[in-house]
Amino acid sequence: MKLPVNLVNNYLKNKLSTDGIVVALERTEVEVEEIISSIELDKKIVTAKVLKVLPHPNADKLRIAELVIGKDKFTVVCGAPNLKENMIVAYAQPGSVLPDGNKIKVASLRGQKSQGMLCSAKELGINDDHSGLLELDPSLPLGISLCDIENTGDIIDIKTPANRWDMLSVLGLAREIAANSPGNDIRYPKSEVVEYSDSELVKNAEIGECSRFISVKLSVKHNSKSPAWLVDNLLASGMRSINPIVDITNFVMIETGQPSHAYDYSKLEGSPRVRFAKSNEIITTLDKEARNLTKHDLVIADKKGPVAIAGVMGGLKTEVDEDTKEILIEVANFNKTTVRRSALRHGIRTESSGRFEKGLPLPLQDFAMQRLLYLFKDICGASIIQVPNDQLYAWPWVQHLGLRVRRADKFIGVKLDEKQLIDGLRSRGFDAEHFSLAKESAKHLGKPYLLGASYKTHKTDAFDCSYLTEYLYSLIGVSIGHTAKQQFDSGNGVEIADIKPGDLIFLERDFEDQKLKKERDGIRHVGMYVGNKGVLEASYDAGKVVITGLKAFEKSGTVRGIRRYVSSFNHIISVTCPWWRTDVRIEQDLYEEAAKILGYDKLPATLPQLPPMNNNDNTLVNKIDDLRNTLVGKGLFEIMTYSFISKKQLAENDLRLAEHLSVINPLSIEQEYLRSNILPSHLKILSNNRDYWENNYGFFELSRVYRKDTTKLNGKHEAWHLAVSLVGDGSVTALKNVLDLISEKYDWKIKVINSESSNFVKGRYAEIYVANINIGSFGQIKPSKLKLDRISSEVSILEIEITEKLITEADKILKPVPLYQFIDRDFTIEVDTAVYWQDIIEALENSSAVKIMFISEFTDVDLAVAAKKRISFRVWFDCGPQPEQKQIDVSASLVVTCLKKSKTIVNFKVC
Amino acid sequence: MMIEDIFSDSFLAKAKADFNNVKSKPDLDKTKSMYLGSDSGVMKGFSSIPKLSADHRAEYGKNLNSLKSKLEVYYKAARESLDKGTDLPGLDLSLPGLSERSFAHGHKHPTSQVLSQTYDVFRGLGFSIVDSDEIETDWYNFEALNMPKDHPAREMQDTFYVNNGKSNLVPRTHTSGTQIRFMENNKPPFKIIVPGRVFRNEDEDATHIWSFYQIEGLVVGEGISMSDLKGTLLTVVQSLLGPEVDIRFRASYFPYTEPSVELDCKYKGKWLELGGAGMIHPQVLINGGIDPEKYTGFAFGWGAERIANIKYGLTDLRELWRPRFVFLEQF
DSSP: OEEEHHHHHTTBSSOOOHHHHHHHHTTSSOEEEEEEOOOOOOTTEEEEEEEEEEEOTTOSSOEEEEEEETTEEEEEEEOOTTOOTTOEEEEEOTTOBOTTSOBOOEEEETTEEEESEEOBTTTTTSOSOOSSBOOBOTTSOTTOBHHHHOOOOOEEEEEOOTTOGGGGSHHHHHHHHHHTSTTOOBOOOOOOOOOOBSOOSSEESOTTTEEEEEEEEEEOSOOSOOOHHHHHHHHHTTOOOOOHHHHHHHHHHHHHSOOOEEEEGGGOOSOOEEEEOOTTOEEEBTTSOEEEOOTTOEEEEETTEEEEETTTEEBSTTOOOTTOOEEEEEEEEEOHHHHHHHHHHTTOOOHHHHHHTTOOOTHHHHHHHHHHHHHHHHHHOOEEEEEEEEEEOSOOOOOEEEEEHHHHHHHHTSOOOHHHHHHHHHHTTOEEEEOOHHHHHHHHTTOBBOTTOOHHHHTTSOBOHHHHHHHHHHTTTOOOOSSHHHHHHHSEEEOGGGOOTTOEEEEEOOOSOHHHHHHTTTEEEEEEEEETTEEEEEETTTTEEEEEEHHHHHHTSEEEEEEEOOSOOTTEEEEEOOTTOTTOOSHHHHHHHHHHHHOGGGOOOOOOOOOOOTTTTOSHHHHHHHHHHHHHHTTOEEOOOOSEEOHHHHHHTTOOGGGSOEESSOSSGGGOEEOSOSHHHHHHHHHHTTTOSOSSEEEEEEEEEEEEOTTSGGGEEEEEEEEEEEESTTHHHHHHHHHHHHHHHHTOOEEEEEOOOTTEEEEEEEEEEETTEEEEEEEEEOGGGOOOSOTTOOEEEEEEEEOTTTTOOOOOOOOOOOSSOOEEEEEEEEEETTOOHHHHHHHGGGSSEEEEEEEEEEOOHHHHHTTEEEEEEEEEEOOOSSOOHHHHHHHHHHHHHHHHHOSSOOSOEEO | OOGGGGGSHHHHHHHHHHHHTOOSHHHHHHHHHHHHSTTSHHHHHHHHGGGSOHHHHHHHHHHHHHHHHHHHHHHHHHHHHHHHTTTOOOOOTTSOOOOOOOOOOOBOOHHHHHHHHHHHHHHHTTOEEOOOOSEEOHHHHTGGGTOOTTOGGGGGSOOOOEEOSSSEEEEOSSTTHHHHHHHHHOOSSEEEEEEEEEEOOOOOBTTBOSEEEEEEEEEEETTOOHHHHHHHHHHHHHHHHOTTOEEEEEEEEETTEEEEEEEEEEETTEEEEEEEEEEEOHHHHHHTTOOTTTOEEEEEEEEHHHHHHHHHTOSOGGGGTSOOHHHHTTO
């Protein structure tokens, strides 16, 4: 929202500088986004009077203005359509400089001498109006510099919070500024007191959607041009001037926050109704768009159809123009959700709908109507044809709250000064005072007893027993229920010996009506203990509010029980919220006010006095971070890539579309699907880095991935994945090295099974198992999947699903360290090429080997022809501190026996 | 290339040779587009058919089709030979991995570095670090945080929606949904942080990214105050950015905290926006199954990239998510 400094200063008792306003705003929820500074005009731009207007002999569109300042006369060639005799204009004399930097000189325009230039508002940087010359006030003296009279003032561009309708109004902002600048106060603008009649101008058929509808029928005398102050303020606020009627409604919206609408009465056919549109109705709105309405659009309609979309935009048919003589003004309170949905449905978020969406309070409509009437009379010479009518369908309730000061202290973390708090609340428009039970009771003593009295019907002029107690508690924001029975049920029980002021005592008395007796559980009367053995009650017998002695009160029926609702009445500030603060609804909202009154800069910095959490080193995030550090330690880059990928990426890597969650409203086709694997992202990163200087490098990513899974809650599966990509010769064996490293860290007994995949080179792809669960795979990527220029650039990728269990390291408890050396033996065996190293490891699980180390693998032409290879490895045995040869031989032969027993290692021979 | 050329033997021979010489995927793509792309002679030939006289059309079309299928055969052969590569021998992948690479210095991602430093600071303050799902339900992301449907505050966070086949889910717009999830399963007192990816449906530029890491904090206990919030944030900000850094609160509004504040830090003489914070709204505590009369708490959140930006003087946040190794090498 644009806040013109000059405008807001109209509503402040002490005018403030732009800086002063910014400082005050920074103490509120308003965010100052930008300050648009006004322009200092050149002194040589002065006021002048147009004496004569002559045609230009050589140009149709140009005219010659003869100006006068005192005795001096000047001629200026001018193209503005609104140039006329006797008008006061802004005259840029030769030698002056316009805000845009243009230097004004004596010039010849189509053969006519021009001594300078006459300016539009835009040329002066006052606003965006370039339709004609700036028309100045005719009473101004001539020859004075414009910079001395015309001060557009700065404009502050602000962002307001979603819960504050009032901050979308200059008055609302003025209230906040006043409260946050010492000694300042708000000055309300002039308004016209309105007397309402009962005769309806408009029929409201949707009371639930439109809780208030104020209307008035006016006749207007002047509707040709808005006064300059009005035009300037609208322009500074980012709106255009249209005609005085529209300008007034727009200005009052900017000023008060209440949108209103004016209909040309002569164009209305029959009296209007508030109703929902029918599904085939069409309205052409003021922006000249024909809009198909739905039955969810609330409209104002005449006999022929809709004339406005409620709260969003008026219709073209009943638009006011310069010929308008009679208008119907609408000031309404429409349902915020209905307005919002209509605005969204039709794609027109207007200044009006944006304000309705926040939810407007009921007193605002009356407030705005009073201001509208004043301005219509003042500017348009309006007179009332039909007395204003107010249709109010909801209760404009007042919010009372109790501020427990000692609780607020604890909440904010500093001992609050109660006086400062009360003063601060009052300066923000709240009624605030110390709550004193005795004082409050005294106020009501002697008021008449009336069965069924309530705030709506009798304010505080009369009470019955439960209304009195309900009312007293409402003052501190505690809702105890309306009937004695409800009050009895909502409090905490207290023994008579422990009774404290504020506790309620409930009595059973006779009921004539047995049904009612059952309904009320026999409870007939309630009074409040106020101390000094006195009970405050609205007494049927006495016919008024009295204090009765506790004993006498007890004897007047059977005591059913005593109830307590608050632990203490000490240090409670009773707060009544002003009608415009619809955001303050709970006690915490007052704590916020308290914190702001204190000032956040005064808040001390302390640390929570809580014990440390006991699982600090044990969470998945920590473990993943540890894994991350391990991989960085291996010399890899860590990367992060987006979780959303394209349909094309899925297709290129043979991932099934149907298994992927799709984005309903993607930013672009690059981000239409949630990835189930990191692999496609890594291939893309490679192609983005094809010019990277390094030949051998690797990178990894630890991220969550997602896929559809109907068996799971919310139909999706999320998991952490680790992907490692290596580039360069021998990438796949180097990648296995990374896998070995991780396996060793977490003590995984991995099993690697060669497999096939369309993304990987045949014979160079394997799936990885830990405890018979497939945790992922790795292999060398097929060249056709790579968008690399160098064929020599091999790329291998590993991707595994990480679970917390998988990356939890076993507790480390020291096993005895051997005090002697193990004995080692080397073996070389010849096996089928189809035998894998893993088969050998598995075969030797039951041997007495304590450690096995791969040495080498060998093939020559002969072996290759026979589909054979030789594998050498070293085995260590634990033969005790004094090994005997025999024992070593037994161990060694056990190795061969185990290999022979293996079902996967057939046709092998020891070399 | 002239249209009449394409039926010559030399054209076909050249095409065959070109496809045979394909050495890489980009090479393959380039050759394919040269002979079979929309600007190729063959494809242009097809589009010229309607202009031919009726008696020429059939024969010309037939010739063109036969040429096209020959070219496609060359293309497929080139693709297959590319995948076969130099007939790579199968490997025993169960063998211990051998790396002949020289030792290199790894590079932890700058965002990760910030995250790890943040974890360290909070661990020191006795916090737990909690992991949570990135795809949330509307309830946890919005409703339980006092943002029912049509709440204007939802617009503060442009939202993606995801379809799981049955209902719509939300790639979380903030980590705050985890507040409710954690409260549902844990009894106060507790102090946790929740780091993780969040997603906002908004256009990217150098200072805005649609996907980023957020760090959410949640502390609930008896007598937790706003001063505790300030002290915690001061400690953390100074630990991360330096002991000379000052912080300030500015009043703000979030539906799930009351009071709400914006957190700014003064870094190298300039006030910078860091994140949002506040005391947990009593209704949010109730939604998490916690009695707001007995317990109070605070919550806060900021972007890890924001800290990285400040700390490392980044000029374009997008670099963090579209990694170039020449960029990452510096970290």
